[in-house]
Amino acid sequence: MIRRLSDADREAALSFLEEEPEINLYIIGDIKNFGFNAPDTSIYGEFAPDGSIKAVLSQNLSHLVYYAANPVFNPAWLPLMRGLDSLFISGKASVIEPMIPHFEDMTPDRLEFMKSTTFSPDAGLDAEDLxxxxxxxxxxxxxxxxxxxxxxxxxxxxxxxxxxxxxxxxxxxxxxxxxxxxxxxxxxxxxxxxxxxxxxxxxxxxxxxxxxxxxxxxxxxxxxxxxxxxxxxxxxxxxxxxxxxxxxxxxxxxxxxxxxxxxxxxxx
CATH class of the missing domain: 3.40.630.30 (Gcn5-related N-acetyltransferase (GNAT))
Structure with missing residues (x-):
């Protein structure tokens, strides 16, 4: 089952997304910063038979971000995704690539994803005018x-x-x-x-x-x-x-x- 999420789903959705917190930074940010009822943001979830969340889609303006635990794409998402009329759909490669054949009107762009948890700043750079x-x-x-x-x-x-x-x-x-x-x-x-x-x-x-x-x-x-x-x-x-x-x-x-x-x- 796929449906729009609400405040009642907050804990379950965040628990699912925080299994890969860096990859899901955008969706987690949308939930924590804008919630489930913001005018320009909507969050949708796919549920397994046992009621657990197995995929989440975030719509923020014209950008969709999709995440799933299983890389096998469920075509049941297509009417919703196409109906949102987005300019961009993004996510980690293993879950987005199976979707590519379903979106002939979109061009895939493969990128490298990086993170930083340590940084040694250059003290010689003057930030006074920033x-x-x-x-x-x-x-x-x-x-x-x-x-x-x-x-x-x-x-x-x-x-x-x-x-x-x-x-x-x-x-x-x-x-x-x-x-x-x-x-x-x-x-x-x-x-x-x-x-x-x-x-x-x-x-x-x-x-x-x-x-x-x-x-x-x-x-x-x-x-x-x-x-x-x-x-x-x-x-x-x-x-x-x-x-x-x-x-x-x-x-x-x-x-x-x-x-x-x-x-x-x-x-x-």
């Missing part, structure tokens, strides 16, 4: 940067208002976006989103093309990772598909734990 997204204007300025980064196609697939709301939803207790400004615009940024009591996910790491090779991205990342790993004592996770980025993250102490697959809606 700012934190606090307002809609801050979020809009970061969006302007990210929307013009060629590699960040996923940002351009969302509307401006949707992405600004995403950054604001993932601020304060739910996350942190740090950025640097130069010449009256944001030139480098990185975000930690989906923050929970134990972890957060790094996304949106970017530097404006005209300001690259100046160490600006390194300043932002150094501060963000230090904030979460050392001061908040939380695990940081991220995924990437650029080997150059992977090399940088390994130097910062991140270790690979899993493959991640994102299905992305095809244009047109």
């Amino acid at each position: 700012k934190t997204v606090e307002t809609e204007a801050d979020a809009a300025a970061v969006y302007t940067l990210l929307n013009n980064i060629e590699e960040l196609e996923s940002v351009r697939m969302k509307s401006r208002d949707e992405f600004i709301q995403y950054l604001l939803d993932n601020s304060h207790d739910n996350g942190t976006t740090l950025f640097l400004e130069a010449d009256n615009r944001v030139v480098a940024s990185a975000s930690a989103v989906g923050e929970t009591r134990r972890s957060a996910m790094i996304v949106g790491v970017a530097t404006h093309p005209d300001y690259r090779n100046r160490g600006l991205g390194q300043i932002v990342l150094n501060e963000l990772v230090d904030l979460y790993v050392n001061r908040k004592n939380k695990t940081l996770c991220l995924y990437y598909d650029d080997p150059r980025a992977g090399h940088l993250y390994e130097k910062m102490g991140f270790v690979r734990i899993e493959d991640w697959v994102m299905l992305v809606k095809k244009h047109g």
Whole structure:
């Protein structure tokens, strides 16, 4: 049986998801930060005959995240998933890959998933000019940067208002976006989103093309990772598909734990 979850399912759902807390960071964050009745978020579960949860789907705006204990995909999910009309469906590779043939209108993107629990910050990097997204204007300025980064196609697939709301939803207790400004615009940024009591996910790491090779991205990342790993004592996770980025993250102490697959809606 598949149905939308409610507050009555909270304990059972979190117990199931926390069997792999890093992999399920997004879904756990949605439950803990937004609950089961938020306007832009909904959580669904598949139940075994004995009443235990065997799979969970989180819908946050246009992004679905799916997790199952068994990699054999149940097609009974398809009417719901297709009805939610998402731009992205993601999760660990072993549970997403069996779904690929059912979504011919989406393109799979395979990524490396990493985590960090230890970090030695570079004391020589000056974080004095770093700012934190606090307002809609801050979020809009970061969006302007990210929307013009060629590699960040996923940002351009969302509307401006949707992405600004995403950054604001993932601020304060739910996350942190740090950025640097130069010449009256944001030139480098990185975000930690989906923050929970134990972890957060790094996304949106970017530097404006005209300001690259100046160490600006390194300043932002150094501060963000230090904030979460050392001061908040939380695990940081991220995924990437650029080997150059992977090399940088390994130097910062991140270790690979899993493959991640994102299905992305095809244009047109």
